[in-house]
Amino acid sequence: MSEKLKLDNRSTSIVKDAASHMAEVVVGEEMLINMGPQHPSTHGVLNKVLKTDGEIISEVFPQIGYLHRGLEKIAEKLNYHQFMPYTDRIDYLAAMNCNLAYAMAIEKLAAIEVPKRAEYIRVIMAELNRIATHLVFMGTMGLETGAWTPIVYGFREREEILDLFEMTCGQRLTYNYMRIGGVSDDLPNGFVDKARKFCDVLEKKLVEYNNLLSYNQIFIDRMAKVGVLPADLAVDYGVTGPALRGSGVKWDLRKNEPYSVYPELEFDIPVGKGELGKVGDAWDRYMVRMREIEQSIRIVRQALDKLPAGDVRAKVGRIFKPAQGEVYVRAENPRGELGFYVVSDGSANPYRLKIRTGSFNNLSAVPPISKGMMISDFVITLGSFDVVLPEIDR
Amino acid sequence: MTANVIFEKLRARFGEGIEFQDNSLLPFIKVRPDSIRKVADILRNNPDLGFDSLMCLTAVDNPANFTIVYFLFSMKHQHKVTLKVETPKDNPNVPTVEKIWSAANWFEREVYDLFGVKFDGHSNLVRIMLPDDWEGYPLRKDYQYPATYRGLPL
């Protein structure tokens, strides 16, 4: 009896540094556990093989490719316009951003000038989509830590953004709105007012979300000091986007390699400062995204104010043949750098199209930082990278 | 630093065996397969060059050969450079740069999976996207789609 009591006391005294503490106490037999591809806490179909000793992970082997659809091969078989709908399906949570990056790559390859109004519309759409995907992230991060409410709230606000997209292009998820040389249609009547109103509403709601989730003590206890990603490791693994900024690196392609009309708009780049734990922990990565929503609201408001009149689409032939050559164009997506490497051999189809995505590299940095972690913390770590599987597998 | 200046610096350190092509959209430096690891080492560790990030690594199936393309970037100096390595079609083989940039590990596995290019010295060169028992390398231009996979029509 007394011995049992002692054990119980010990187990309750282990609070935060359980991983290192328990590793000393118990050394058992290592076993391999399959986590996925169908698992309650996965972001889609990702299989992680965990080598564990009890609750402690000693190694992680991510198995990807369960959603490999061969987009790069499909691109070679279609002409440049026809591939646009497939870019929606690279990262379906931020389809507008993928459209934008692809359109930019082909425009650079074929030297197409885009009208100013189209550029502004593109930025408005891309930033609204960034807000939408970060709202989903807030919800799933809540789910990962055991909170059900945030996802309902996140989706509620996201639906408002989808309404805006739907009145513009008729789709809720896979928009195919941007075209090579502009966008498919002009903004509908009432869009600008509705978008402004949405920005006002969301700004108030963000305060509410931060009170509800971000600064919730239970949430902070689960997130702070968990899954720390040092800056040099992040750069070595090619981690980009909010995950890199969470590690304290001020790096954003919208500022560092400006494209579209971002140089004309004012915004800040939030970075992780380790306010509540260490720099580069899960809470930092989470908070960078929440602060990015604020900045995106700023960008949308400015772009709506500055929206010039004019055409929304340059004249581009249905089938056009860019001159021989190759480009590598990258854009800042909600999940990191989305790069398109396009090789043209002078025909109507791309000779080779490589899609470099943020999630692919971000996921590759998860195994080295997961050693010695508990399984429950691993779920948090993986969740805080906000990977989307079709972006990894393509 | 522009690609031109980087090339001059590299040639001063490395000598002959590399060539520069000033393609207006994407200037690149062509490197022989046997010297890629040395070049990569200089690019990464020379403080003036400081290419600490491998943005992207991929391959192109050209009619004459496979071309491996490396997109490098320096966070510190904010400059970038593209490297190209050509390898013959009958026995595609390139030394790995996994030890120099960790990001190369998965990139090289992907190229191996989809193009069948082998990377010498890679720690875990197995298929990453497709199942292990898949036959052929789909991104090759001469790839024939199989009729079935495990009894299911393709």
Next chain:
Amino acid sequence: MSLIENRFNKNLIVTSADYFINWGRANSLWPVSFGLACCAIEMMATGMARYDIARFGAEAFRPSPRQADLMIVAGTITHKMASRVKLIYEQMSEPKYVMAMGSCACSGGPFVKHSYAVLKGADLVIPVDVYIPGCPPRPEALLEGLMKLQKLIRQKSIAKK
């Protein structure tokens, strides 16, 4: 195999029992939370506040296939994933129903012609009851698919398959 098949004489009348059991089954479908690709986001949206799948009794998304009786195949099935989809289906307890949500699950969708890795429809590996086309289908379409499935369940009998 249905509940009382081959256990009694052929002249047993089960209409009221059928009505009662089907009423229960149709109005408390428990889907397995099984998202593959794009459509999974629309499936989640259907479960959230605006579309609220709870109005039709199917809001209890179960993480384990053993507790679920409805599988919404939401997204692209690749050849690598096909065997896993079948495994999850087989782990579900009877009676079980399958809805193929989206063009990819119905027939391969936009990847059907040129992709080497995508399976041309979920029905090649598991039996499908309701097909919902669209890329992705709207939440309203998913809800209509659910109602069609409920209609299908109401026509079943415990005496024969």
